[in-house]
Amino acid sequence: MAEETMSTNFIHAIIEEELQPGGRCEGKRVHTRFPPEPNGYLHIGHCKALTIDFGTAEKYGGLCNLRMDDTNPAKEDTEYVDAIQEDIHWLGFDWDDRFYYGSDYFEKTYELAVSLIKKGLAYVCELTPDQFREFRGDTTTPAKSPWRDRPVEENLDLFERMKNGEFPEGRYTLRAKIDLASGNFNMRDPVLYRIRYIEHHRQGTKWCIFPMYDFAHPIQDALEGITHSLCSLEYENHRPLYDWVVDNCDLPSKPRQIEFARLGINYTVMSKRKLRLLVEEGRVSGWDDPRMPTLCGLRRRGYTPEAIRDFCERIGVSKVDSTVDWAFLESCLRDDLNETAQRVMGVLRPVRLTITNYPEDQQEEIEVENNPLDPEAGTRKITFSRHLYVEADDFMEEPVPKYKRLTPGGQECRLKGAYLIRCTGCVKDESGQVVEVLCEYDPESKGGNPADGRKVKGATIHWVDAATAVDAEIRLYDYLFSDAAPDGPDKDFLDCLNPDSLQVLTGCKVEKSLAEIPMPEQGKTAQAYQFMRQGYFCLDHRDASPGHLVFNRSVSLKDGFKKK
Template structure:
C-alpha cells in the first residue's frame, strides 16, 4: 500500500474520524449496539516495552472510550509464552498511567481465558468445524496452495471423535512440538489465505510466565482474541491495519463459537515515523546487542525512553491526536514529534543558564571582592512563573563559541575591539583581550563592563550592536554532564525490507559533554522538571544516572524547529 508523507496541513486534530462515525452509527437508533456503553480494549503483548507506535493505538483505544463515556480494558496478550515477562507487564502499566489513562478494575490476562479457549475449540470440533491436522511445518507450507490453487490437508475429514481424542492428548502433553495442530475447517480454496483452514492451536512445551507448565498447547491470537473480546463485552475491537485481512476469521470465530456478545472489529493505519524502527524484535536486538543502553535509552522510540529523554505526556498525546486516524499507511516526520514537544515545553519549561562548552570570562574592571545578584525571568510566556535571583561576580563562564580571536563577517559576539555585548540580565561588556595555552587554545577572555548598564536595556539609550550572551557565575556554578541526542538512524527508512537496520545506525546519535557549567539552582533538579537552557534547547535531569554529586542532563529537543510548516 502506497505511503504518504504527513505535512503540516494535516496537523489539526479531527473532531470526528471514521472510527467515530462507525461507533456513532452502531450506538445510534437501529444500530447493533443501540443504548449500550462503548467498550474498547488495549491488548499489548508483554514481550517488550511500549513504543510510540503502541502509543497511537492506546490513545485511540482509551481516547475513544473517553469520548463516548465508555470503558476501556487493559488485557495482556500473553497467549504466546515466548519472551513474555512480568517486567514488561509492569512497565506497560506504568507507561499507560504516565500518559494519563486508566483501566480501573478491568485488568486482564489473555491466559486467564485458556480454559475457556480450550472449551470453545472442543465445541468447534464437535460441530465439525475444526480438526486435528498432522502436517509437519514443511508439509503445511508445501500444501498451502497459491492464488487459484487450493490448499490441501489429508486430515480434513478426520472423524470428530478422533480429533477430540487427539486434541485432548495434545493438551495432556503426549506429542512433541510441531507434531500436530488444531485447524478450523473453513475453505481451503479461499482467496483470503487467512481463511484456508487456519491453525487455532499449536503445541509448545514452554514454561508460561503465569500458567507455569499447566499448558503445552496455546491458542493462536486470531482464535483467542475474538473470544476474549466477546467474554469481556467489548463492543468495538480497534486494531491496526494488518488485521484487516484477518477480520473475516475474527467474525467466523465470533459467529461459530458459543459466546455472550458479538464485538465489531475496526482497523486503522499503524503509525510510521521516519528515522526509527517500530518492530519490537528489532528494538530488542538493539538492547540485547548493546547498541543502546537499554529499553529506556533516550534514543529509543519506547515510551520509557522518550520519558527519560524529557518528553511529556501532553506532547505525546497531542502528537497522536494531531496526526489523526487514517485508513491508509502513512509516515510522519520525527520532526513533528519534536515540534509537539517544543510547543509544550516552550509554554512550561523554566528558563535557566547553562554553559555546555565553557571558557573563562574575567571582567577586569569589576571589583574582585564584589558579589551581587541579577534578576531573570523564569518563563517570559508565563506571568505566574515569576523571576529568580542569579549570582554575579567578576569571574564567569561563557560558551566558547561566543568568542573568536579573529571574527568572521557578521560575527556579533565577543572579539578584541568588537562591539558591546550584553550579559543576559546583567551588564554590557566589551572584549579587551584574551589568553591562550601553549597549544594556542583560548583559556581566558578579558572584558570590561559598564557599571551603569545593569538590567535588560542598554544604558543611556545606546544601541547595542552585539549579541546577548548567557553566562554562569564561576563562584556558584555546578559541574554537569550533558547528553546531546540525535536520530538513532541516519536512514529515513531503516525498517525497509531491503535494508539491514543495524547498518543504518547513526554513530553520532549521542554526544556526551563533561565539565559543563550550570546554575546552582539546578543542583536540586528532578527528572520531572523541564528546563530551557537559554540558546541551547530543552533539557531534563536524567532519571537513571543523575545524582546530587553527579548532575546529568539530557537534551530533550533543540530550540530550532526543523519541522517544515
C-alpha cells in the same frame, strides 16, 4: 454517550452511527480494549494504538480494558507487564479494575475449540510445517488437507491427548474447517491450536497447547463485552476470520473489529524484536536509553505525556499507512515545553570571561524570570561577579563576516539580564588555546539597557557566575539511525546506526539553582528546563545523583520541522 459527538475520524463516525436508534450498539456503552503483548516495552508506535483505544472510550464516556496478550509464552515476562502498566498510567490513562490476561481465558478457549470440533467446524491435522506450505495452494489452486474429514470422535480424542501432552511439538495442530478455496488465505482452514512445550510466565506448565492469536483474540473480546475491537491495518485481512470465530462460538456478545493505519516514523525502527536486539547487543544502554522510541526512553529523555498525546492527536487516524517525520514529534514537545519549562542558564563548552573593570571582591544578585510566558512562574535570583563562564563559540579572535558576538574591539554585547560588555582581548595558553576572554562592562547598563539609549548591535549572551557555578555532565542526542528508513528493503538496520547519536559533554557549568532540584520519581517525567540558547533539558533519573548532575537534552530550540 458523552456530550461531545463531533466525529474527528472514521472510527468515531462508525461508532456514532452504531449508537443511533436502531444501530448495532443502541443503548450500549462503548467498550474498547488495549491488548499489548508483554514481550517488550511499549514504544511510540504502540502509543498511537493505546491513545485510540483509551481515547475513544474517553470520548464516548465508555470503558477500556487493559489485557495482556500472553497467549504466546515464548518471550513474555512480568518485567514487561509492569512496564506497560507504568507507561499507560504515565500517559494519563487508566483501566480501573479491568486488567486481564489472555491466559485467563485458556480454559474457556479450549472448551470453545471442543465445541467447534463437535459442530464439525474444526479438526486435528497432521501436516508438518513443510507440508502445510506445500498444500497451501495459490490464487487458482485450493489448499488441501488429507485430515479434513477425520471423524468428530477421533478429533475429540486427539485434541484431548494433545492437551494432555501425549505428542511432540509439531505432530498435530487443530485447524478450523472453513474454505480451502477461499481467496483470503487466512480462511483456508487456519490453525487454531499448536503444541508448545514451554513454561508460561503465569500458567507454568499447565498447558502444552496454545491458541493462535486469531482464535483467542475474538473470544477474549466477546467474553469481556468489547463493542469495538480497534486494531492496526495489518489485521484487515484477518477480519473475516475474527467474525467467523465470533459467529460460530457460543459467546455472550459480538464485537466489531475496525482497523486503522499503523504509525511509522523515520530514523527509527518499531519492531520489538529489533529493539530487543539493540538492548541485548549493548548497542544502547537499555530499553530506557533516551535514543530509543520506547515510552520509557522518551520519558527519560524529557518527553511529556502531553506532548505525546498531542502528537497522536495531530497525526490523526486514517486507513492509509504513512511515515511521519520524527521532527514533528520534536515539534510537539517543543510547543509543550516552551509553555512550561523554567528558563535557566547553562554553559556547555565553557571559557572563562573576566570583566576587568568590575571590582574583584564584589558580587551582586540579579533577578530573572523563571518563564516569561507564564506570569505565575515567578522569579529567582542569580549571582553576578567579575569572573563568569560563557560559551567558547561566543568569542572569536578573528571573526567571520556578520559575527555579532564577542571579538576584540568589536560591538557591544548583552550579558543576559545583566550588563553590556565589550571585548578587549583574550589570554591564551602555551598551545595558543584561548583560556580567558577579557571584557569591560558599562556600569550604567544594568538589565542590559544602556542609560543613554544607544543601539546595541551585538548578540545577547548567556553566562553563569564562576563563583557559584556547578559542574554538570550534558548528554546531547541525535537520531539513533543515520538512515531515514533503516527498516527498508535490502538493509541491515544495525548497519544504519548513527555513530554520533550521543555526545557526552563534561565540565559544563550551570547555575547554582540546578544543584538543588530533586531527583525525578520513577515513572515520572523530570522537570524540564530551557537552557537559554541551547535547548530543553531534564535531569537523568538513572545516572544523576547528589553532587553529580547529568542532564539529557530533550530537544533543541531549533524547530527543524517548521523549517522544512
